[in-house]
Amino acid sequence: MNRLTRISLIIFGIIVILAAALAITAVVMVRRPFPQTDGTLTIPALQDEVNVFYDEFGIPQIYAKNEHDLFVAQGYIHAQDRFWQMEFWRHTGMGRISEITGPPGLEFDRFIRTVGWNRMAAQNIAYYESEAPELMDVLHAYSEGVNAYIADHGDQASLNFTILGLVNEPWEIEPWEPIHTAAWGLAMAHDLGGNYGAELDRARLITELGEATTDTLLPGYPYNNRPVIVPSSELNIDGVKSSLNNGHAVVDWQNVNLNLVGNVPADGFAFGNGPGIGSNNWVVSGEHTDTGMPLLANDMHLSIQMPSIWYEIGLHAPGWEVSGFSFAGVPGIISGHNDHIAWGLTNVGPDVQDLFIEKINPVNPLQYEFLGEWRDIELVEEVIKVNGAEDEVLNVHLTHHGPIMNDVVDAGKDVLSMQWTALETTRIFQAVILLNQAENYDDFKDALQYWDVPAQNIVYADIEGNIAYQTPGFIPIRANGDGLTPVPGWTGEYEWEGWIPYEEMPALLNPEQGYIATANHAVVDEDYPYLIKIDWANGDRAQRIEDMLKAAIDSGEVTKADFAKIHFDSKSLMGETFVPHFANLSSDDPTVQAAIERIRGWDLQDRRDSVPAALFEIFYMQLVQVVLADDVGPDFVRDAHSTIFFHAMAAEADARWWDNQNTSTKETREEVMLQALELTIAWFEENVGGDMNDWTWGTIHMATFDSDPLGSSGVGLIEAIVNRGPFPVDGSGSIVNATSWSWSNPAEVRAIPSMRAIVDLSNFDDSLAVNPTGQSGHPYHPHYDDMIPLWQNGEYHAWPFSSDMVKETAVSHLTLQPTP
Template structure:
């Protein structure tokens, strides 16, 4: 057997392949929120299942948002930053907290800024429209922010159904399958009825996948999947998450805040905390399952009962921290606990570049102000480029004049992915073409496309391959020539330079990153109508990349476009001066004729925020109008 084919992953939808060359181990150079250093990620074996290729094909050809949801979200720009420092590090002597959640860009905005004041309640921050609580923000006593833990709270179970499909086997007995009828109204056609079959482990997603596969109009149709049930904490009947947020809004101290978090179910979050009394803290609440066996990385036998969820990680044993001696806590979707932690939290985290950069910018600092925090939120230094670019340059042997000029620009570049940087544009294009050049022949177009947007995996794999000069991966098996890693890297550079030349022209001195890299805010529902897109959707040129604190990941399917953004930013000052600030990415109105539809967008791009006014005199001084609702 060829050594390359034996290393080709069977299934891109697997959570992680830490021992596989294309999925190297988690890095060892960063801090955890709760610990000072962290060793390597534990290892798990790869696998091959007959249904895996069918699953990958079905999900890869479906609606992107549904596909990414079912596969756990593969765009690494979907993350967040938060950090908190106590008063020993601030100019005011009181804690400060910052947060910027990263979600898909859209119009109207995901977030809505609110200030709710009544009786003992006085709270300000960001809410999700329609939700009765402030998700991120502060009240008169405490402040908080959140990032995603990336906890593994989803499992797949292979089921044994009877011939009629009405009963499922469990521990030798037959249990009835619950059928939930759903009627889908179709414009211009008859309504469609869908019977959702549900076992004790959850809905049979194989029914939907098989139905979609059967409707494929082009390409080979995958073989039908065996019955596959989806277990997820968010599908449980009891969910106290909203109650948790309501209690959080009223909390006045760490004890009340953590008591509120006990009701939190999903999605598990890294909450950072600060209060006016000078305390800071961190907690990662949520229902994270304890499995009878296995780690959830493989579909389990639903019929045997050997891999059932036996309970949740006890709240007191979830990662947490209170008033640490370092006086600072940082989370940015990196791994929240070391291997010595006694419970399985998850298997996959992005490369911790954002967390590392925030730590670097805070290290050794005192007298911090909200303006200092704002500069951190705006930072575009790419640790990704600092890691990978030296290896790329060592392997590149440019032969054409444009390629040599590109190399010269990159050798002078400081790895800061600013909007006006030609180096950032060239590096971004080079990286865009690197994964297809290295593994496109091995993985094939379907899996290679999905792999390309796993920026951490691609980076770890590229560093490992190029550092070891592993020519087996660098060779293109589709050609008679035996390519080297120098050939592959040089070829990717040439494609990237040609790509940018076609977009920006031949004068590299005029190239800018933001000339090709734009943050796209599509209108939900009407962006697909070409005539309405200019009226309803928005886009702005932008800097940054997937690894920068001011995160700006590109979309693999639309090169150079940024589809996920820091949709809300907050910087909270717990001193009496309350020099706090916040901003939504686009605007507060959902009506495109309103001047407030997109009036935040310019400030968002410049990473400038608006004041968090809580005093009545300040509110009245800045009021644009009043709307009074009477019963």
């Protein structure tokens, strides 16, 4: 062997050793934060031994001998799997995102701190300390568990910490406190209960188009052909005076500053944003099921993310037998069942925010007008710490309505303040803990009187065979106005006068039809005496669920298989509206004609392998643009688009909206549809290529599970570590299988069924559930993404509940013990 060869071998050997060392280091860094799921761990805060049994998907069932230890253990177990998620969420809830991300988080922190989530969280904790000390005991015990994990792991709790530490300065991992849990409730209330953005959009449309045109394009709920949850005939509201007020205030919009301080992420802070955010739930009485006992289903539609927003867990201790879906960072179960009752949630989305136009004193910008007098503005100084940069001081201006939301407060233009139910003291976590322990319908009703924000459609079933529904929450009674646009704040005409009384809120118990279904559609009809909201979801999902439930009931006994079929149904009712009109279309272009024929033969299911589903979805996007752009301008098409309007207009062949105002000829419905289809073909040729057989829905309708904030870092290697996907999926917006997408990026999925559950009240061990991603928040852990195939294909995992079944299906057993 010559000298050159020896040198080459030595260099090669060094490279191999270095590569091996790097690989070992990488493996160690990846695996270091993985949770311990068997053996024994010592947690000083415990009073007695706790046993935790994990199933094949890493779902823990905690068995404790007292309530304190139960929540210490839940805090620790949550942190083991999801501490990075908890860390980022608490910084979000407190308006401290910039402490992690640096300047990119500033816009979000400015918004959060202006609204005051941090101040509101402190206010709620003060209430709990004074009025609900038993809840504070739960919050403190949970915090002790999280802090035991922090003490053991610190900044080694997640690979995300390690990666961020390479580009940003490290930040202090603080002890977990009850206020961090309370702040998360406000993030949820914002994403699920905010309509201030819709008020601004409508105000801009009125400025551009006028009130009459705006009201035409954005009609109210179609009560004539879509269901309501609780008809007024089912309510005891005789003699209740109507508080409904219609019409918009007369406003000089040119003199109103419509630009708000800070910003909100396009997909919300965690739960999502826009029409994709919603949910389905339904419950069927035992008189119609194969078991003779109720079945209850739930699937909540929230922003797509990695890991899933939900964490499945079971909690067992004296006085506690409950299992279901929890938030990492929050004690208890949000949706699920105990040994007596089951419940599921969808968002009501009531109008609980109003923007008030405030006049600023021209000689003193720290005063605003109310009832002819100048009132002092309260100033609050918020200091935002920024990773790698100087602190920012934010001066928040408070009125009696709420914070002024503009970044410039002077006498140049009128400004906007925001009144929001969540600015009041709210008690959602008190409701959650009481609901977890409820044993019957009366307990359920009593618990929900504390569910102040965000208001939910909550369906119920119990082991006595009852089914029920309740709307809880603070919903304002307005002196005037319909809540659709900002209103004058200086006149006193539009003040809030209190809340809809809980006993007069919509509710059902054992309705004659034997089922209850909710899908963010109208809770009540037009005879209900209070305003809950005007712009309900379009009712398509609700109609389809009710149609399928009625068909299942008519065909015999309803089963869990029927429920699963509904969960994964992808029928497009918008397709059902427009496809008949394709019978009148024809084209000399063979590609366009082929598309027409494909859509004519479509089964209306948005399945990933369907070509006509893809063609129709993009066709509808193009149709809306073609129909509206000439009337409202290209910049306002999305704000002016309403599926309710297009459902109705499809049948109106002579509607003026079909005609293009920019041409000398009068276009027909069929001509406009043909034009939209031609644009659809061009879109596929440009964005997909190949021939039409390649244009399946799954080719473009893909779900990528993004991790915050690294998943959108723009660095491909980092995104590949923390994200998973893309995966082709069925469904679309306004469909029961609600995998919604935005026209700004067709047809990438932005909101999904964030869980699916079927609860069998005849035997809880026969219940089924699925989480979209997995239990773990640690990249490359086996449970980081192991549920994705189940979720993608409409399948479920078993959901054991009884002690015997939990132990029978357990694959590991962890013992938590106090300090000897």
